[in-house]
Amino acid sequence: MTNAQQLDKGALRTSVRINESKKQPPNDTSAFPDEIAHLEDTRFKLDDAIKQANASVEQIDKEYMASKHYMVQYRGEIDPHEMFQSELALKQIDNRGAFAVKIRDKLLKLLDSPYFARIDFQEASQETPAAFYIGRFAFSHDNELLISDWRSPVASMFYDCEVGPAGYDAPIGRISGKLTRKRQFKIKNGNMEYALESSVNIRDDILQRELSHTSDEKMKSIIATIQKEQNLIIRNEKAGTLIIQGVAGSGKTSIALHRIAYLLYRFKDRLSAKNVAILSPNKVFGDYISNVLPELGEEPIYEMSFEDIARIQLDGVIRFERDKDPFETSDPKWTERVRFKSTLDFVKLMDEYLSRMPDAVFNPSDYTFGRFSAESEWIQSRFAAYHKYPVKRRLQIIAEDIHNRFETDNFMDEPLPKPRAILKSLTTMLKVKNTLALYKDFYKQMNITDKFVMPAKEILEWSDIYPFIYFYAAFEGLQESRAIRHLVIDEMQDYTPVQYAVINILFQCHKTILGDFGQFINPNYLHTLGDLRVLYEGSEFIELNKSYRSTYEIITFAKRIKNIAALEAVERHGDDPSLIYCSNEQEELAQIMENMDSFQNSENVTLGIILKTNGEAKALYDSLSKNYEVHLISPESLNFKNGITITSVQMSKGLEFDEVIIPAANDRTYFSEYDRSLLYIACTRAMHRLSLIYAGELTHLIGP
Ligand SMILES: Nc1ncnc2c1ncn2[C@@H]1O[C@H](COP(=O)(O)OP(=O)(O)OP(=O)(O)O)[C@@H](O)[C@H]1O
Numbered sequence: 001m002t003n004a005q006q007l008d009k010g011a012l013r014t015s016v017r018i019n020e021s022k023k024q025p026p027n028d029t030s031a032f033p034d035e036i037a038h039l040e041d042t043r044f045k046l047d048d049a050i051k052q053a054n055a056s057v058e059q060i061d062k063e064y065m066a067s068k069h070y071m072v073q074y075r076g077e078i079d080p081h082e083m084f085q086s087e088l089a090l091k092q093i094d095n096r097g098a099f100a101v102k103i104r105d106k107l108l109k110l111l112d113s114p115y116f117a118r119i120d121f122q123e124a125s126q127e128t129p130a131a132f133y134i135g136r137f138a139f140s141h142d143n144e145l146l147i148s149d150w151r152s153p154v155a156s157m158f159y160d161c162e163v164g165p166a167g168y169d170a171p172i173g174r175i176s177g178k179l180t181r182k183r184q185f186k187i188k189n190g191n192m193e194y195a196l197e198s199s200v201n202i203r204d205d206i207l208q209r210e211l212s213h214t215s216d217e218k219m220k221s222i223i224a225t226i227q228k229e230q231n232l233i234i235r236n237e238k239a240g241t242l243i244i245q246g247v248a249g250s251g252k253t254s255i256a257l258h259r260i261a262y263l264l265y266r267f268k269d270r271l272s273a274k275n276v277a278i279l280s281p282n283k284v285f286g287d288y289i290s291n292v293l294p295e296l297g298e299e300p301i302y303e304m305s306f307e308d309i310a311r312i313q314l315d316g317v318i319r320f321e322r323d324k325d326p327f328e329t330s331d332p333k334w335t336e337r338v339r340f341k342s343t344l345d346f347v348k349l350m351d352e353y354l355s356r357m358p359d360a361v362f363n364p365s366d367y368t369f370g371r372f373s374a375e376s377e378w379i380q381s382r383f384a385a386y387h388k389y390p391v392k393r394r395l396q397i398i399a400e401d402i403h404n405r406f407e408t409d410n411f412m413d414e415p416l417p418k419p420r421a422i423l424k425s426l427t428t429m430l431k432v433k434n435t436l437a438l439y440k441d442f443y444k445q446m447n448i449t450d451k452f453v454m455p456a457k458e459i460l461e462w463s464d465i466y467p468f469i470y471f472y473a474a475f476e477g478l479q480e481s482r483a484i485r486h487l488v489i490d491e492m493q494d495y496t497p498v499q500y501a502v503i504n505i506l507f508q509c510h511k512t513i514l515g516d517f518g519q520f521i522n523p524n525y526l527h528t529l530g531d532l533r534v535l536y537e538g539s540e541f542i543e544l545n546k547s548y549r550s551t552y553e554i555i556t557f558a559k560r561i562k563n564i565a566a567l568e569a570v571e572r573h574g575d576d577p578s579l580i581y582c583s584n585e586q587e588e589l590a591q592i593m594e595n596m597d598s599f600q601n602s603e604n605v606t607l608g609i610i611l612k613t614n615g616e617a618k619a620l621y622d623s624l625s626k627n628y629e630v631h632l633i634s635p636e637s638l639n640f641k642n643g644i645t646i647t648s649v650q651m652s653k654g655l656e657f658d659e660v661i662i663p664a665a666n667d668r669t670y671f672s673e674y675d676r677s678l679l680y681i682a683c684t685r686a687m688h689r690l691s692l693i694y695a696g697e698l699t700h701l702i703g704p
């Protein structure tokens with residue numbers, strides 16, 4: 001594809017696929033002259049506010065330049081104290097400047113699309129209703145609130161209530177009354193594209209219209225069409241830990257990000273973006289979702305993977321192999337080892353060993369220094385008293401205790417050993433010197449030595465990493481994060497109980513855990529949703545069954561592969577998925593290219609060609625990239641781009657494409673129960689169009 005074509009596609013990105021949606025709301029805005037006038041008035045006031053904001057940014061800029069100039073000019077003459085004061089002042093000006101720019105940027109965003117809804121609410125105690133316009137951010141002008149933030153208490157009625165009795169929870173308590181009007185708008189580039197007097201049905205139409213857009217390089221915010229069941233999750237403030245099991249395309253990731261934006265707004269005095277992190281499966285996914293929070297006016301949050309965490313914790317301790325693709329590794333012993341370590345029972349086995357471990361590894365003797373002595377029984381009792389700490393940390397505290405005790409008795413002021421020297425002696429009383437030795441001992445004691453293999457000296461297999469960190473936590477101690485106060489874990493089904501056990505030690509904070517056990521892709525993982533719920537006993541559990549991403553026809557087809565009874569599609573229609581037979585692999589390749597050509601001539605912006613494994617994706621990429629501009633998403637990739645992407649099922653998780661092609665949809669490639677999940681995941685990445693291409697027998701996993 002040429003660059004010009006790519007650009008054209010970018011321009012088409014936001015086009016609406018009118019043909020796809022059966023019922024489209026009228027584009028006529030003439031029925032709402034009052035709203036056109038209100039929009040004009042709001043934009044006029046926004047313009048005014050932007051002028052003021054610009055003036056304020058310029059003013060701060062001038063102050064900054066003047067201070068800087070003064071400091072440079074008088075550098076030699078200013079005394080250090082004044083210099084320090086000036087630097088401090090400069091920093092303050094800089095902070096004020098950043099804040100002013102942030103305000104101006106928000107106003108500029110509002111100018112483009114100031115609000116998406118209006119509700120008229122009459123409080124029970126009032127004679128007349130008041131109108132509230134709801135937008136991305138709040139906006140006041142001359143002390144008058146013109147736009148309410150979508151996260152404000154009053155805005156909750158837009159998502160939760162229809163015209164009639166309504167109410168919301170305000171800081172002062174429940175406010176009851178009635179909604180007398182509810183309108184929805186689409187305002188783009190400052191123009192009203194449509195306005196609607198909304199009722200439940202029309203809201204569905206608007207949702208369909210939004211869903212029928214072509215996709216984008218990055219995930220977008222959904223504030224104008226958040227559904228009631230989604231809103232309940234977003235605004236849930238009470239749950240310490242919330243587990244969301246949602247079918248493919250039910251909006252889990254979107255909801256989790258909107259929930260973060262909501263919590264940042266609601267608890268702005270105690271929670272900032274620096275206190276929130278998301279654990280995501282890979283960098284591409286992290287990049288794909290990275291725009292949602294900034295679009296909602298919030299700072300980006302930390303994004304990390306389980307591999308990142310392992311690297312931080314084990315830096316300088318031990319090295320490890322990356323995870324292998326289970327579909328490309330044919331070593332039954334390796335498979336057995338991975339499976340063994342994927343269960344909740346394995347965590348219980350480790351707990352059993354670790355509960356006895358401290359007493360088994362520490363056998364104190366008396367510690368003496370000249371006439372000073374700490375008896376073994378006393379050391380043992382201190383060791384038991386500090387049972388909440390890892391073994392080596394306990395020894396550090398005991399060394400301090402011994403030092404303090406000796407000091408108390410030191411009325412002759414004799415030289416005493418330093419705590420570090422005492423610690424050295426205490427450490428010699430340990431039967432095991434490091435975590436690796438301890439970890440090996442666990443396998444020996446439990447009679448499961450065949451379950452532990454090191455690929456090379458000082459290198460662990462990936463499946464040993466989190467168990468090893470769990471042992472490290474008990475023996476040496478981990479670097480716990482106090483900065484993170486809310487952790488989001490996406491694709492929850494991909495992580496094993498021991499990974500959660502470690503996360504619970506590292507991040508003792510509120511969590512939003514989301515995923516879909518119907519999209520379980522690792523055949524070597526034996527854990528279940530039940531195991532997760534045992535690990536998070538007392539957490540709130542929510543299920544989402546409506547899929548918003550794909551057309552009704554794609555979801556109906558996906559159900560032929562995996563019959564998830566509860567899976568429900570939105571009423572948005574498109575073409576039936578195509579099953580294309582080819583007589584051999586050359587013909588299959590030619591068919592893929594034909595589909596690629598037709599994609600390039602369509603209004604679609606993203607095409608995903610999804611193969612079963614990373615290796616197969618790479619091979620197809622190598623053969624197609626000579627003639628086409630295609631992107632490969634491999635485990636090493638960093639970002640998601642518009643155009644044609646070739647990838648594996650594993651890497652496509654969490655992503656979506658306007659159009660999806662699944663090559664090799666034959667019985668040799670997709671045959672097992674796990675392949676069923678893979679095929680289901682691949683199909684549910686498609687928003688508007690899906691084609692399965694095969695040579696030989698079509699996979700039998702597609703039911704009638
Ligand atoms: N209320 C909504 N309004 C508009 N679009 C929505 C809504 N809910 C979900 N979507 C859209 O549906 C698509 C799927 O959302 P998302 O990726 O968050 O789902 P998911 O449950 O995490 O999917 P999966 O598990 O399949 O990766 C996205 O394009 C999202 O914007």
